[in-house]
Amino acid sequence: MKILIAEDHDDIRELLRIELENLDSTIKIEDVNCGELAIDMINSNDFDLIISDYNMPNGNGGEVFTYLKDRKLSIPFLLFSTEDPKDHSEFLGASQFKGILNKVLPSENKLKKIIYNAAGIDVPAVSNKYFKIRVGYFLRFNQTLCDVYIKISDDKFVKLLNKNNYYSLKDIKKYIEKKVNYLFIHEDDYRKYQVKFGDNSFLHLDKRKITTESKEDYYKSADLIIKDLILSLGISEEAIRQASQTIKSTLDIFNNYEKFHDFIENNLSKSSYQYDQCLILSHICHAISDNVFGTSNQVSSSLCAASFFHDIATIEPVNNLTDNSKSLLNLEIVDNELIHSKDHPNLGADILLSVSEFSTLASKVIRNHHEKPDGSGYPRGLTSETIDLASCVFIIASEYIEKLFEVEFDLNKNDKIIIDLQKRFKTGNFKLPLQHLITMSNA
Numbered sequence: 001m002k003i004l005i006a007e008d009h010d011d012i013r014e015l016l017r018i019e020l021e022n023l024d025s026t027i028k029i030e031d032v033n034c035g036e037l038a039i040d041m042i043n044s045n046d047f048d049l050i051i052s053d054y055n056m057p058n059g060n061g062g063e064v065f066t067y068l069k070d071r072k073l074s075i076p077f078l079l080f081s082t083e084d085p086k087d088h089s090e091f092l093g094a095s096q097f098k099g100i101l102n103k104v105l106p107s108e109n110k111l112k113k114i115i116y117n118a119a120g121i122d123v124p125a126v127s128n129k130y131f132k133i134r135v136g137y138f139l140r141f142n143q144t145l146c147d148v149y150i151k152i153s154d155d156k157f158v159k160l161l162n163k164n165n166y167y168s169l170k171d172i173k174k175y176i177e178k179k180v181n182y183l184f185i186h187e188d189d190y191r192k193y194q195v196k197f198g199d200n201s202f203l204h205l206d207k208r209k210i211t212t213e214s215k216e217d218y219y220k221s222a223d224l225i226i227k228d229l230i231l232s233l234g235i236s237e238e239a240i241r242q243a244s245q246t247i248k249s250t251l252d253i254f255n256n257y258e259k260f261h262d263f264i265e266n267n268l269s270k271s272s273y274q275y276d277q278c279l280i281l282s283h284i285c286h287a288i289s290d291n292v293f294g295t296s297n298q299v300s301s302s303l304c305a306a307s308f309f310h311d312i313a314t315i316e317p318v319n320n321l322t323d324n325s326k327s328l329l330n331l332e333i334v335d336n337e338l339i340h341s342k343d344h345p346n347l348g349a350d351i352l353l354s355v356s357e358f359s360t361l362a363s364k365v366i367r368n369h370h371e372k373p374d375g376s377g378y379p380r381g382l383t384s385e386t387i388d389l390a391s392c393v394f395i396i397a398s399e400y401i402e403k404l405f406e407v408e409f410d411l412n413k414n415d416k417i418i419i420d421l422q423k424r425f426k427t428g429n430f431k432l433p434l435q436h437l438i439t440m441s442n443a
């Protein structure tokens with residue numbers, strides 16, 4: 001049975017997905033976060049059931065339903081909402097409307113009945129021993145309260161994480177790189193934690209356990225979560241736009257700091273490890289570009305988009321839920337060269353070019369983010385004379401941050417870093433952004 005979920009809240013959508021995917025193995029889910037995308041999906045898929053929230057940005061559940069009715073599509077529709085359908089005339093008397101699925105989900109058996117009855121399909125008698133959880137979901141936490149397994153073959157599961165163990169984002173990232181879509185928990189644990197909406201999860205985030213060693217991983221967590229969101233929703237315009245709006249709003253934070261050092265220190269003090277490296281990058285780009293270009297929202301937001309999406313092409317979308325038995329047994333991290341393929345600036349730039357929300361400048365900066373002043377960079381081998389100014393801002397800001405975070409974040413290294421940057425970037429179009437970075441960092 002193929003089900004479309006339309007729900008704008010990420011956590012609620014994810015947890016409904018987990019519940020449904022585990023009702024039985026024949027259930028396949030697609031999920032979207034707004035009505036417009038739901039309609040796109042309906043046009044390109046054959047769904048047996050649509051479960052949709054009512055209040056969503058960019059097309060509410062009523063509009064999705066009206067679309068079905070107007071085109072005489074007979075796909076059954078469950079309203080996933082606290083809204084009373086009687087208050088919305090579009091649902092009244094329509095044969096596609098199969099009722100309400102409450103946001104506080106019923107027991108597994110009851111949920112199964114509701115779903116299959118709505119779809120008009122007989123309830124299959126299937127028993128799962130292991131329950132699957134999308135691997136990206138693990139990125140948001142760092143401790144598991146039950147054993148976690150990986151699937152080796154149809155009937156073989158190997159324990160990956162022990163109950164109460166802490167794990168790092170690195171551990172999870174390597175499975176994403178191996179194109180593992182799901183990790184698994186035993187049915188007893190699944191029933192015990194009954195992954196429901198609310199706090200009762202088998203995963204847990206313990207901020208105290210984000211150690212100095214794992215700090216760098218966590219800088220990258222927001223980046224990974226955004227990537228996961230994009231990958232789970234597809235690299236769609238809407239998903240990228242939503243992520244990008246979140247990022248853009250953070251640009252305002254920077255304006256609250258008079259001094260560059262105050263900003264860096266306040267945001268990178270040991271108590272706020274999770275502040276994301278990409279956000280810092282976007283702030284520094286923003287500050288330099290304000291000086292280089294004057295206050296320009298267009299340049300700033302392009303650099304901000306580039307900060308978050310420059311490496312978007314380094315994680316491939318995970319489409320097939322296969323066993324991958326051979327690769328799963330061989331769990332070492334994929335060769336860095338493969339992940340950081342020299343095509344990734346071009347691929348990432350092309351992805352952003354296809355999104356009308358972003359300017360061509362964002363795409364250009366992504367295409368150029370591995371270029372070097374002496375022409376030894378890739379993909380085009382531009383030099384300090386042929387590269388554009390906005391890309392220079394981005395490259396200098398990212399070099400600066402990379403050095404600042406090398407080994408352990410230490411602002412005392414600032415002078416040394418600046419000297420090093422001067423050696424490499426005091427040339428051509430890099431000169432002006434470098435000068436502004438130096439002025440800011442000495443302020």
Ligand SMILES: [Fe+2]
Nearest residue numbers: 310311369370
């Ligand atoms: Fe890159």
